[in-house]
Amino acid sequence: AQRVTQPEKLLSVFKGAPVELKCNYSYSGSPELFWYVQYSRQRLQLLLRHISRESIKGFTADLNKGETSFHLKKPFAQEEDSAMYYCALSDSGYSTLTFGKGTMLLVSP
């Protein structure tokens, strides 16, 4: 069975500090990994997918198959980054997404 683990429920940092939101996964095949973000009172939206290897809003994430991790990083946090972040996994057919429990990021001034 596939599983996504986000070990931190809450991550609190000051503006300008580096941020790393951890995500580990368990999957027997070749997974597709994603990060979704939910800002306060808004719907979930896709932030990153591993295969595109792009940087969105200064965030990057690298898939490490050896450590089965897909951590989300940003060198300098901004207050507007405060949100709930979900790591998610899909099989290669994209039929369903399995989400982690989420990490709330709070960026203080």
Next chain:
Amino acid sequence: NAGVTQTPKFRVLKTGQSMTLLCAQDMNHEYMYWYRQDPGMGLRLIHYSVGEGTTAKGEVPDGYNVSRLKKQNFLLGLESAAPSQTSVYFCASSVGYGYTFGSGTRLTVV
């Protein structure tokens, strides 16, 4: 372009009552999903559909039924609501990896 629309946005039910949540998408997506979001639990898949007339169970299907009679609509039914079904329900549709989520339905069962 509305994307994914969920109705209603809020609802309070008494234990044992039934209701239907409606999800509509205007993007001609084949895949549609119902998730529930609970504090500390993340999003869990209830049911999903890979096309008109098809449905499949997700991780937490008990107590819910779904129907996909039209490609653009995906209905989630609660036959006899229980307090454990108090949650925020999200519908999504997708083509490939691109999930589009609705704004959610906040359901309280008292």
